[in-house]
Each structure stands twice: as C-alpha cells, then as structure tokens.
Amino acid sequence: MSILEAHDLRRTFTTTTGVLRRNRKEVEAVRGVSFAIEPGELFGLLGPNGAGKTTTIKMLITLLLPTSGSATILGLDVVRDAREVRRQIGYVFGGDRGLYERLSALDNLRYFAELYAVPARDQRARIGELLELVGLTGREKERVEGFSRGMRQRLHIARGLLHDPALLFLDEPSIGIDPVGARELRQTIAGLRDQGKTILLTTHYMFEADELCDRIAVIRTGELVAQGTPAQLKARVTAGSVVEVETFSGVGETDVRGRVGVVGALAGVRSVVVDDGAVGETLVVQVEPGADVTAAVLGALRGIRVGRVVTREPTLEDAYVQLVSS
C-alpha cells in the first residue's frame, strides 16, 4: 500500500479586494493533482513560485480542506480522519520562523513532544537522539533567538521527527541557508532517506532534488506536468545536449539579449535562455540530439565579447526549465 495517495486534489481560494465595493476573485491554486508516495521513498515536488506546492502540502497535512478530490495517508482520509493523520505526519517549512524564540531549543522540542503525545519517559532519549542527528547537541540549552538560520532549520527538522512520523513533509527546508549549511542539511535528509523514512520534499534547487529524490513531480500553475525519476525526467525532456556560452555584453548592438531570436532560429537549436551572471551572462542553448551548433552560435554572436564555451549533458534544471516554461 502507498503511504500517501492523492486523487484529483483541487483547491480554490477566494480573495476579496476593496473595502466598500467588494471584488471577489477566485484563484485556482491546485487544479487536479494526483500522485502516490511509496514507503521509504523521497518524493520531490518541484515547481515555480505560486505553482501550488505549499497549497498541496497544506491539504495533505490537514491545515486546508480540498475544494474537491481526496487524499489518504496510511489509508486515513486527510479530511475525515484529520486527527489520526496528524499523528502520522511531521511538517517542516523553511525560513527562520516557526519557533518559540525566547525558549531554548530543548524547551521547543519538549513542547512539541507533549503536543505529539511522546510519552514522558521516552522524551529525554528521543530528544537526545534527534539533537545528535541534526548536530545541535550541546546547544540545546540556548535560546532560539540566538540561533543562525541553519541551526533553526535543523531544529525544525528535529521537531518534525519527534513522534517518528510515517511521512515527513519538508517544504523548502534549504531556503536561505548558506552552501555549507545546505550541504549539511542535504546530508541530514539523505540520512533520513537511508534510514527508510518516507519524505515529501519541495525545493527550488534542482541539484538538491537530483541528489536526493527517488522520484519527482513537477507542478505548474496547479497541475502536474511530469512525474518520474530524475533520470527519466532528464531523458524525457532533453535527449540532446546543452551548449553554454559565456558572454560579456555591451549596449545596443553588442547586447547578447538582442541575439536570442537569431540563435533560437538556428537549425538544431531547441531553446535559448540568457542567465545573468555577476560580470557577464551565460547563453544556455538546448541542442537537438546529434546536432553540432557551436560554430553557428558563435557566428550569430559576432561583435560580442565571448568567454568560455562548454558543451555538457542536460541537467535536471534544464529539464525543469523546459517543463515549466513550455
């Protein structure tokens, strides 16, 4: 049996603007999402800002009622059996809020241990284990207000695991964390996966999803547009290669943005994107299988100062960009 099954979940929000003349507007945040998560799986939900990831999670963790559709966790209905579902899930979101600032890390954990009905005699050992797992042993007596973002995030994860949930929801846990902290966080998440925890993760970092997820679903404007392993997604979307050209634009004629149309029209080119860098730009050209377009692309860039040129395999990010922008 799947740990989680979502069937055609939908959620509409009604927003009103104006004080006297109320204008009602309907936002269809989630428009028929279905997926399943198997035991022990680390499932990634990817999508641009506002795609409906958090809304989907909120329906699954019983904070929001679906407008229609249904979902079960361990066979329990998220609407009908909400309280039972809550015992089975852990919920962690990114950012530095969501903790009692003036309490110590230990008291934050003790409080949620009570809310999750962790028996008093097991609490000490459980909290000790979790502090060890997230690398906060020795800091537990300090107030959270003095914690860095990374420490807060790890404390959040410990909190989400207190009652040993069957399914852990991680909504953008790595947001705003420095590269070293983010790597440690990935190690922690990978460790949980290796212990057999079932996890639903959202992130905007494709390498993170690629490294961690067993399976990924891509959501765009409330609908799933693709589902599969990272390898399947890469293969499905971009069988081919990617040419990246580093450029240093001037103004007007020598601005690389003015050449996107020309490059895009070249035979063998699938799509072109300009990424702004610190000093120059990177022109990312998706190439059809078997085509060699490097010379033609450089020709089209005549007059613009060009740096490094590399041809590489498509990444999950390439696949993702194509999925959500098509």
Place this chain on the structure above:
Amino acid sequence: MTGRHEVGARQGGIPAARRGGIRAAWRVLTVGGVISFRGLFNWLNPYIYVPTMLVSPIFQILLFVYIGRSAGVGSDSFYLIGNAVQYASIPCLFAMANTIAGERWMQTLGIVLSTPANRVALFIGRSLPVIANGWFVATFSLFAGARVLGVDLPVSAWPGIALTIAIASASCTGLGLLQAALALRVRSTAVLSNVVFGVLLVFTGTNVALDTVPEWMASAGRLMPLTHAIEACREIVAGASLSAVAPLLLREAGLGAVFAVLGLAALRWVEAQSRRHATLELQ
C-alpha cells in the same frame, strides 16, 4: 509485544488508547501550558513586567483614590479594592491574547494546528499560568496599595480576599480566551484588549457603585467578569464571612465558565474556518 498490550489493554473499564489519550491531554494541559506561556507571554522580561504589572496598578489605585478624596465620595478602601481587583484584567486579557494570538506572529500556529494535540487541553493549559499571574498581580496591587495608602486590611480577611481574587482572575481569563479567539481573526491583540479593559473599568463597579449608574449599565456590568468579585471583596473586607459572599463568588465563577466555553467554541470555529477559507494564513 502485542501480547502485553492486550493484557494491559483494559483496566478499570477504560480502554488503553483512551487512557493514553487522557494522559497525553493532561500533559498538554499542565506541562505544555507552562512551557507555551513562557514562550509566548512576552512581558515576562523584568523591564516590562515590573512597570506594567507591579507599578502601573499602584498608579491607577492612587489616581482614583485621590479623585475620590477630592470629590468627597467613597472611602479609600472602596477605590483600592475596586482598582486592585480590576487590574487583574490587564494580565488576564493581554497575556491570554498574547499566548494564543502570539502564535501568529511567531508563525508557530500552523505547526501547532498540524499536531494531534487536544485543543481544549492546549488552550486551557495556557490559561492556567495566566490565571496564576493575574492572581499575583491583583493580590500584590491590593497589598502594596494598602501599604502606600495606609488602609488597614484585617489579616482575617486575607484568605477570603485571596480566594475571591483567584476566582476573579479565572473568570476574567475566560473572557480573555474569547477575546483571544477574536484577536486571532482580526490580527490585532492590543487594540481589543485595551477596549475590553476600558469597558471593564467603567462597567464593573470599580470606581462607581453600580446602584448609581444607569440601569442598563448596571445590568450589563452584572454580565461581566469582575463585577461580582469586586463586590464580594469589598464585603469581605467589611467583615462578611465567606458563606455570606458565596452567591457572589458562584456567580462570578459561573460567568467565567460561560466565557471560557464561548472562547473555546470560538477557537474551534476559527480553526474550522481557517481550514475552509484559509483565514489564518498559516505558514
């Protein structure tokens, strides 16, 4: 493992799961209540606590005592008792709103509401430290105010006073619970608490005896917390026995219970509304 569970599954007729649920709710009520009060009541810092909780009530008492003296109405002890007991509403209203609506600012509300914790135990648990604090503040105000003004409160009256103030704090916290539920919805806690405080100051007979105000005001006041407790406290200081004021205390406690039940119902409604209409912007 399962065998042991089955053997212990029934004891005294209550199924094991239910006993576990009761024990968990009890811990949420007691241990959880105290931890969350410490985490959310942001006046526990001495630089805020001493001026607002221990010094301000003395000012309020002195202000009304001197107004009373210059107008030549009421005794010092009338104003002292009225204002000291009424001041319990500051900790009870503000702390209750703080400890519930404060979750919104901390963005912990979504996490708390995604736990299976028993909601009645969760919210009542937070109100117990609020009641204790309200009791301490009002009792201290009465004691310190009496010393400053030289009002003699007989030692024999103190047990009755202490009990009356405890009931007053509890009933005022009941109102605080209702107000906290509203504050969750309207996103402002201080505005609401200030308004309720003002209403209580005028309507509960704190400074103007209820038989001298218009009848509708007196009737409204008799439906509010503190009114009966203030009256009982004045009678106790005047020498009345506990049994003589028992009807007043019972009415005070009853009103508090009604407000607490309304508050819990309102919190339940707010949570249900939020699941339906996303009204709480839970993280």
